[in-house]
Amino acid sequence: MRTLRPAVITILASMTIAIFLGCTVQPASRGSSSESLGADAVNSEATVKASVDSTVEARTNTADGANAAEQAVEATVSAVISATQRAQRPAGDKDSSNSLKPIPSETELTVGKIIFVSDRVGTDTIYQFDLYTDDDGQLIPGIVSELINSSGGDHEPQWSPDGRKIAFASGRDSNWIQDDIEIAHPSGDNRINITNTPAYEGSPTWSPDGSQIAFESEGETASDIWVMGADGSNRTNISDSPYNDIDPSWSPDGNQITFASDRAGWDIYVMNADGSNQTNITNSSADHEYNPSWSPKGDEIVFISDEDKDGSGWISTISPDGSNRREVISGMGEAQDPEWSPDGSKIVFTKQPHNSFSEIWVVDADGTSSHPLWSFSDGNSYNPHWGH
Numbered sequence: 097m098r099t100l101r102p103a104v105i106t107i108l109a110s111m112t113i114a115i116f117l118g119c120t121v122q123p124a125s126r127g128s129s130s131e132s133l134g135a136d137a138v139n140s141e142a143t144v145k146a147s148v149d150s151t152v153e154a155r156t157n158t159a160d161g162a163n164a165a166e167q168a169v170e171a172t173v174s175a176v177i178s179a180t181q182r183a184q185r186p187a188g189d190k191d192s193s194n195s196l197k198p199i200p201s202e203t204e205l206t207v208g209k210i211i212f213v214s215d216r217v218g219t220d221t222i223y224q225f226d227l228y229t230d231d232d233g234q235l236i237p238g239i240v241s242e243l244i245n246s247s248g249g250d251h252e253p254q255w256s257p258d259g260r261k262i263a264f265a266s267g268r269d270s271n272w273i274q275d276d277i278e279i280a281h282p283s284g285d286n287r288i289n290i291t292n293t294p295a296y297e298g299s300p301t302w303s304p305d306g307s308q309i310a311f312e313s314e315g316e317t318a319s320d321i322w323v324m325g326a327d328g329s330n331r332t333n334i335s336d337s338p339y340n341d342i343d344p345s346w347s348p349d350g351n352q353i354t355f356a357s358d359r360a361g362w363d364i365y366v367m368n369a370d371g372s373n374q375t376n377i378t379n380s381s382a383d384h385e386y387n388p389s390w391s392p393k394g395d396e397i398v399f400i401s402d403e404d405k406d407g408s409g410w411i412s413t414i415s416p417d418g419s420n421r422r423e424v425i426s427g428m429g430e431a432q433d434p435e436w437s438p439d440g441s442k443i444v445f446t447k448q449p450h451n452s453f454s455e456i457w458v459v460d461a462d463g464t465s466s467h468p469l470w471s472f473s474d475g476n477s478y479n480p481h482w483g484h
């Protein structure tokens with residue numbers, strides 16, 4: 097959910113977590129993109145661009161024969177998705193053979209939309225793609241489009257529960273220093289700054305009924321979890337602890353909020369939505385735990401468990417009462433930003449490989465069928481969120 101921002105670094109200056117924030121967005125530490133994905137990826141990107149051009153051409157010629165044009169469009173969409181699959185396949189990864197699958201036709205329904213962030217143009221920019229399934233149920237991304245950008249950077253996007261708005265953190269009005277929470281239409285248009293304060297605000301998460309937004313911001317001594325109306329009204333500090341409280345996520349019944357805190361090393365906490373009854377549910381001094389996200393069914397919280405405390409780790413889940421902790425995925429590079437699919441069957445996340453750009457991956461909630469969904473050849477991809 098998090099990316100590097102000066103304000104956050106200030107808030108968390110003494111905290112180990114600053115290290116992982118840095119790891120999220122420093123392209124210099126990642127080496128060359130073309131090395132990491134290979135010439136195949138570069139060629140595929142060119143194929144995508146050419147295919148998009150021919151799609152437009154086919155659509156403009158439909159007056160001559162709707163059938164022929166329709167076939168051309170379908171073939172083009174196939175080519176684009178095929179090229180996308182090749183582009184996103186990391187060289188040498190054992191799971192990568194799963195990613196090249198039969199191509200969806202235009203008649204297949206999407207299974208949602210992924211919004212995510214990339215730093216490929218120098219500042220955080222929000223992108224989106226539709227998600228399809230092929231005949232085997234394998235997820236395949238459609239064409240990636242840019243949704244929201246500004247010179248100050250835009251990140252941590254979250255669909256509203258009804259899919260009609262996006263909330264995100266933006267440095268547009270503060271030049272990275274004092275991020276605000278903004279709301280925009282799914283098209284990226286009509287963005288509105290709903291906090292506009294000198295303080296830093298980030299990691300927005302919607303209440304299930306869409307009426308409120310929880311977020312992290314400065315408290316008296318450290319970052320706290322705050323709640324406000326979805327129009328920015330009635331900002332209230334609900335966690336209000338002397339420690340750093342970050343990464344809020346609302347329970348689907350609206351009654352509770354989970355978050356990460358460094359009160360006893362980094363752990364996952366649960367509290368009532370009014371801030372009462374704050375409870376440490378991981379209680380692990382061995383690992384750092386953060387990035388919690390509450391499942392749509394309400395029975396599990398997914399989070400990152402970071403054994404070596406370097407800012408990325410493996411994906412685990414736990415029941416909201418602290419029981420039934422289980423590891424979803426490990427031993428495949430490290431991960432950040434886990435988020436559930438709307439039906440709770442899958443988890444989308446940022447895969448953090450060593451020495452290459454980060455990628456968007458997906459895994460079944462039981463830990464099987466992990467595979468890449470998207471990566472850029474010229475920058476990191478992170479902060480994925482899955483909407484209807």
Ligand SMILES: [Ca+2]
Pocket residue numbers: 274275276277291292293294295296297
């Ligand atoms: Ca602000």
Ligand SMILES: [Ca+2]
Pocket residue numbers: 360361362363378379380381382383384385
């Ligand atoms: Ca811990």
Ligand SMILES: [Ca+2]
Pocket residue numbers: 402403404405406407408409430
């Ligand atoms: Ca780690």
